[in-house]
Amino acid sequence: MASNRSATQVPPVPGQRDIEVFGYGGPRTDEGPWEEWNPTEESVRPVRGRHRVAKQRGGLARSSTVLGVGVIAAVGAGGMASANTGKPPVSISMPDLPSVGSLISDDDEQEEVPEASTPLSTLGADSADTPQGASDAGEALRARIMAQAEQQQDQIASKAAAEAEAAAAKAAAEAAAEAEKEAEAKAAAAKKKAEEEARKKAEAERLAALAKQYALPTSSYTLTSTFGQAGPYWSSGYHTGLDFAAPTGTLIKAVHSGTITAAGWDGSYGYKTVLTLDDGTEIWYAHQSSISVSVGQKVTTGDVIGRVGATGNVTGAHLHLEVHSGSGGSGIDPLAWLRSKGLNP
Template sequence: MASNPPAQAPSYPPSQTHTFGYGMDDEGPREEWNPTEESLPPIRGRHRVSKQRGGGGLARSSTVLGVGVIAAVGAGGMATAAPGKPPVSISVPDLPSVGSILSDDSSGDEAKGSTTPLTSAGLTTADTEQGATDAGEVLRSRIMQQAEVQKDQADTAAQQAAQTAAVKKAADAAAAEQKAAEAKETAAKKKAEEEAAAKAEAERLAELAKSYTLPTSSYTITSTFGQAGALWSSGYHTGLDFAAPTGTLIKAVHSGTVTEAGWAGSYGYRTILTLDDGTELWFCHQSSISVSVGQKVATGDVIGRVGATGNVTGAHLHLEVHPDGSETGIDPMAWLQSKGLNP
């Protein structure tokens, strides 16, 4: 370890002796010597303490501390605090700036103190740049991470919206399919019910037809109910005409009681058969009558014969239907069809 060499006084010729002060010696008056900065040669050494500049006090303190530590450690690497106390091991930190402070190649009259803060002591420029780079990378990483999080959130929201839309679409499709199936089932059920009702009605009419029959045979329908014309006193036809040769048998459509049998003016010879429900059947223009009032007849019994009596243009059976004995009749064609008969 280097040490400070003793300062050397300036050398003068042996013939001259300089003292500090005023006075006379044996050889004459003495000269006064006032040393100045220009007259003294600079003392160059390894360890000079530089002047304090600005915030360099802390740097000089660290320098002195480093020098003291180095001097204390010495060659043995141990420092003794006081007699009688055990030596304490001191670990010298790696301070790259100490070498530059202790360098003999200091330029200028004074060595400048270090203004490096304690927090960055021992760091090189590369280390500082690396730290800044690392900080920038950390910031960039955080920004990218936040962007990724936001993107993930947006993707998640989009996926949830898509899933919700898909679920709603599937639910709507399922509801529409179920509705269509229900409508189809309802239509099929309704159709089946209608078919069953039609079948039941056909069976009823078939059974009912056994108790009803058409009034004559070998006939032709020449005039229908409601047909307009001047041939009828009311201005329209009030019954259903079965044209057939004179003498063709007229049969009872259904069982009932004969309530009238005889001449009826424009109707010619007429027989009125009253059924059990009160419906009156008028058989008109007969050539002859085979029953009498009060007589009970069954379905298909002969009650007279086809003729051309009364207001007619030819031989035919004029049939009228009067529900409950009303004066105004109804369409005989529809009534016969309701009984399972098709004229």
């Protein structure tokens, strides 16, 4: 192996100014004087254990820095994932990497590199950015999200409950109003029914009392012609009274108390008797075979005033009964009038 050539130029001895620049403000007493040094093969050969490159304690190599940044990103992503998925993040712990000088050293007696007591992700981060901090932040975020979701659910449930309660109250009010309306309708119907029953009862009592005062004009009869019936047998074109067909000689009675105002022959009516009641109503009895009363005579209910016959314009023996409103006034349906007095011909 050839030896190294001598240096062609002796390095200059630093002056006072250089010492001030590179000596950190003052001359160094532990260095110098400077001498010329010509490196040889022996002098440049590394000595085991003495010329190792010192480990850089002040920071990490570029590769370590890149790895640390990746680990920090991974830890941050783990924290975000924990906030999203609910799973706690995995703490990543990396040992301090050796410096580049230690990696290229050929010393057999390598110093053991102690593992870092803290994860690499703590570089440039505070306690909130550590895995535990990221986990706590994720859990806090998750708790806030769950609390907001629960609050929204509670609000929705409260709103639904309020709406249901309002709908139930409205339905109850409508049902109560409908029930009250039905109750009022039932009460009105019951009242009307009671009033109708009371009216009917009063009318029945009145008719019963009148029935004691009024009587049918004859007995053993058959109604043949009614009031207003049309036909060629009557000169007016319709029947003006009520016919009680009965055998000749059947007794004719006064329907109510009154005075005999007419008694005798009256053309087509044959023998006719007129009974005038106290209220002025006239009762005409026609086609009699005989008359038993005289004008001006007072009669009471049920007194005999004559007998059934076939005198005048007739086709058979019967009593022709007419009712007038007074002094020969307009005719009244005898059947309706008798029924109004509590009688049922």
